[in-house]
Amino acid sequence: xxxxxxxxxxxxxxxxxxxxxxxxxxxxxxxxxxxxxxxxxxxxxxxxxxxxxxxxxxxxxxxxxxxxxxxxxxxxxxxxxxxxxxxxxxxxxxxxxxxxxxxxxxxxxxxxxxxxxxxxxxxxxxxxxxxxxxxxxxxxxxxxxxxxxxxxxxxxxxxxxxxxxxxxxxxxxxxxxxxxxxxxxxxxxxxxxxxxxxxxxxxxxxxxxxxxxxxxxxxxxxxxxxxxxxxxxxxxxxxxxxxxxxxxxxxxxxxxxxxxxxxxxxxxxxxxxxxxxxxxxxxxxxxxxxxxxxxxxxxxxxxxxxxxxxxxxxxxxxxxxxxxxxxxxxxxx
Amino acid sequence: xxxxxxxxxxxxxxxxxxxxxxxxxxxxxxxxxxxxxxxxxxxxxxxxxxxxxxxxxxxxxxxxxxxxxxxxxxxxxxxxxxxxxxxxxxxxxxxxxxxxxxxxxxxxxxxxxxxxxxxxxxxxxxxxxxxxxxxxxxxxxxxxxxxxxxxxxxxxxxxxxxxxxxxxxxxxxxxxxxxxxxxxxxxxxxxxxxxxxxxxxxxxxxxxxxxxxxxxxxxxxxxxxxxxxxxxxxxxxxxxxxxxxxxxxxxxxxxxxxxxxxxxxxxxxxxxxxxxx
Numbered sequence: 001x002x003x004x005x006x007x008x009x010x011x012x013x014x015x016x017x018x019x020x021x022x023x024x025x026x027x028x029x030x031x032x033x034x035x036x037x038x039x040x041x042x043x044x045x046x047x048x049x050x051x052x053x054x055x056x057x058x059x060x061x062x063x064x065x066x067x068x069x070x071x072x073x074x075x076x077x078x079x080x081x082x083x084x085x086x087x088x089x090x091x092x093x094x095x096x097x098x099x100x101x102x103x104x105x106x107x108x109x110x111x112x113x114x115x116x117x118x119x120x121x122x123x124x125x126x127x128x129x130x131x132x133x134x135x136x137x138x139x140x141x142x143x144x145x146x147x148x149x150x151x152x153x154x155x156x157x158x159x160x161x162x163x164x165x166x167x168x169x170x171x172x173x174x175x176x177x178x179x180x181x182x183x184x185x186x187x188x189x190x191x192x193x194x195x196x197x198x199x200x201x202x203x204x205x206x207x208x209x210x211x212x213x214x215x216x217x218x219x220x221x222x223x224x225x226x227x228x229x230x231x232x233x234x235x236x237x238x239x240x241x242x243x244x245x246x247x248x249x250x251x252x253x254x255x256x257x258x259x260x261x262x263x264x265x266x267x268x269x270x271x272x273x274x275x276x277x278x279x280x281x282x283x284x285x286x287x288x289x290x291x292x293x294x295x296x297x298x299x300x301x302x303x304x305x306x307x308x309x310x311x312x313x314x315x316x317x318x319x320x321x322x323x324x325x326x327x328x329x330x331x332x333x
Numbered sequence: 334x335x336x337x338x339x340x341x342x343x344x345x346x347x348x349x350x351x352x353x354x355x356x357x358x359x360x361x362x363x364x365x366x367x368x369x370x371x372x373x374x375x376x377x378x379x380x381x382x383x384x385x386x387x388x389x390x391x392x393x394x395x396x397x398x399x400x401x402x403x404x405x406x407x408x409x410x411x412x413x414x415x416x417x418x419x420x421x422x423x424x425x426x427x428x429x430x431x432x433x434x435x436x437x438x439x440x441x442x443x444x445x446x447x448x449x450x451x452x453x454x455x456x457x458x459x460x461x462x463x464x465x466x467x468x469x470x471x472x473x474x475x476x477x478x479x480x481x482x483x484x485x486x487x488x489x490x491x492x493x494x495x496x497x498x499x500x501x502x503x504x505x506x507x508x509x510x511x512x513x514x515x516x517x518x519x520x521x522x523x524x525x526x527x528x529x530x531x532x533x534x535x536x537x538x539x540x541x542x543x544x545x546x547x548x549x550x551x552x553x554x555x556x557x558x559x560x561x562x563x564x565x566x567x568x569x570x571x572x573x574x575x576x577x578x579x580x581x582x583x584x585x586x587x588x589x590x591x592x593x594x595x596x597x598x599x600x601x602x603x604x605x606x607x608x609x610x
Contacts, residue, residue: 273423
């Protein structure tokens, strides 16, 4: 089968999975609603309680989960390809720590300014991720060509540790309620109650995913190593920068909506590679769609497992992702 | 066809690695680059491939400086085979060889049947078609090297199979110590493969190697390098002499002209530093 046919088949299969999850997840909750009534357009919207619950109360959160899952999973694929390291995650290079510090500052010092309809915490988180990205990039930019992947990794890991220390430092000045909010944020939580944060993140996502579409083949070549990729006609320096910035953008956009939700960016790419092989033209779209379905599913569990208590979704992804990842490691032997 | 003229290069702009190297690869050339470690062989190959640019002097293809070519245009003419290839992910043999078609495709284009037949033809030419669906990582060193050479061959192959087309625009393979990590049997496999590609497909070949006997049996011309300069260059029998081996490696060697028509170098002993010149 040609690559084109395989891409079409993969996108269809994972697209159906993601679409079904997004459509069915809002049906489950404290009040059960019926899909038929939701899409029964003969009833006016204001009289249709099922449709109101579906579209106003639950769909934003479901779409938020799908969006964050798609961003984190595909950013994970791109970082793994860029760093030529299957253990890389969207958070390896310090993007999430920068976002966490931003969110933390906004919570602790009660920044309440709202610009362009975006509340302060996500905006501060996104700004924090950009600062972290800029620092790592400045450090890793080799003098002559390309990005040094070893410096990228070292700088990212060090920045993660340093920013975590800063977070604790700021935490020291926070009162009890702020500390609790920060902790909830750090666990990763999809408490999206309107379409606004999604619409604000959408342009970033469009840019990042357009870059991912172009990056699929360059990432295949990069896995040969930079010299071999260059001699096959790839502008390695450009491809590395595009990968770094687009994946950082997607990560920042996802973290600003849902906090640093762990394991999606590493478990999903690995699972997808087991299913469709390593070709990034298949892995990238499949991971985005599967990541969306996975996070929506995890959020469904988080909402319903101990209802009416809502667990942060980051706990569920870690509880599922951690053991799964260990199983992957053992299975590879 | 591919020419370096008085090329200077330094990675850090302080310690020069190449000090005015000149070299000429003819249309049907088979050039061996010999020299001790650190003599600049790999750097010279990078300059010839256009992945690095000389700071002084020039490298030209058909008289046109390499910098005037787009990356893609250069990659369609020249392919590089490194000493070893390690993949970050588990690609199959076919997928690895197919990566050679990258410069022939547009940004969002997917390889078509013509590309597939070129790649399968290249795999067949290197004897690796039977395991095209195996994972690259599971192959032996010699098999991997043949697959990478197949990818390089696919990279410089035109969709136009007519002999006239190949003649006006022969591909060039640049190989950096392609046999260094292989055992004797695989070394001979790769050598035979290179000879076949040169003789039957008209591919010009530049190969750097430490194996003097391999170079003597394969190449038509040799370039001997030491400390970033060319010590000697020319036909194998003129260049591969006792004096040159002594100057290059500080090793006393005997030369035997073997019944096969190839010159055999037998290293005898390493000379003390003072005796080399």
